[in-house]
Amino acid sequence: MTAINIGVLAVQGDFHAHIKMLQTIAEVNAQEVRTETDLAGVDALVLPGGESTTIIKLLSRSYLDKEIVKRAQSGMPIYGTCAGLILLAKEVSERPDQPTLQLMDICAARNAFGRQIDSFETDLTVSASGDVIPVRGLFIRAPFVASHDSSVQVLATYRDRVVAVQQGRLLATAFHPELTGDNAIHKYFASIVRGSIERPK
Ligand code: GLN
Numbered sequence: 001m002t003a004i005n006i007g008v009l010a011v012q013g014d015f016h017a018h019i020k021m022l023q024t025i026a027e028v029n030a031q032e033v034r035t036e037t038d039l040a041g042v043d044a045l046v047l048p049g050g051e052s053t054t055i056i057k058l059l060s061r062s063y064l065d066k067e068i069v070k071r072a073q074s075g076m077p078i079y080g081t082c083a084g085l086i087l088l089a090k091e092v093s094e095r096p097d098q099p100t101l102q103l104m105d106i107c108a109a110r111n112a113f114g115r116q117i118d119s120f121e122t123d124l125t126v127s128a129s130g131d132v133i134p135v136r137g138l139f140i141r142a143p144f145v146a147s148h149d150s151s152v153q154v155l156a157t158y159r160d161r162v163v164a165v166q167q168g169r170l171l172a173t174a175f176h177p178e179l180t181g182d183n184a185i186h187k188y189f190a191s192i193v194r195g196s197i198e199r200p201k
Pocket of ligand 1: 048049051052081086110140
């Protein structure tokens with residue numbers, strides 16, 4: 001198996017945790033992405049949790065937003081967690097002015113689980129290409145997917161709310177697997193990346 005390079009957007013948020021998690025997977029090189037040159041060197045990108053409004057501001061300042069969109073349009077896989085899910089969304093509910101990368105046909109509702117339970121953990125199952133992956137879902141001021149196009153696959157729900165989705169090579173979770181000891185979701189993303197290299201668009 002040849003090694004694949006997975007970049008983690010490292011402008012704000014919990015990118016270190018993703019790097020550490022990816023480093024536990026065989027034949028995966030994880031690297032921080034801050035510039036267009038960094039982006040050119042990776043096969044795929046992870047958008048970490050953090051503050052979606054800050055991340056998008058920093059991205060547009062450096063024009064990295066446009067480069068990420070171009071790469072995604074030519075088939076680069078992207079995995080967004082929490083703020084990363086919001087960045088992937090075409091729409092943000094109740095905040096139509098919030099800029100995003102507009103790559104996935106989903107509408108994200110921010111901070112959607114209420115103040116009193118800003119953070120919580122729960123057991124979930126994620127259906128990924130026929131496999132059922134049990135995960136510990138860690139939600140931190142998390143969004144959910146309020147609505148989505150029919151081409152978007154729902155991989156997990158929590159109390160009837162959609163919290164993990166996939167559309168082609170784009171994967172998004174409202175929760176943070178990178179903050180648990182379990183690399184199953186990152187492994188699943190690595191399998192999407194391998195598939196994209198074997199079958200380029
Ligand atoms: N609430 C944050 C936002 O709207 C996301 C929180 C997170 O990434 N843990 O961007």
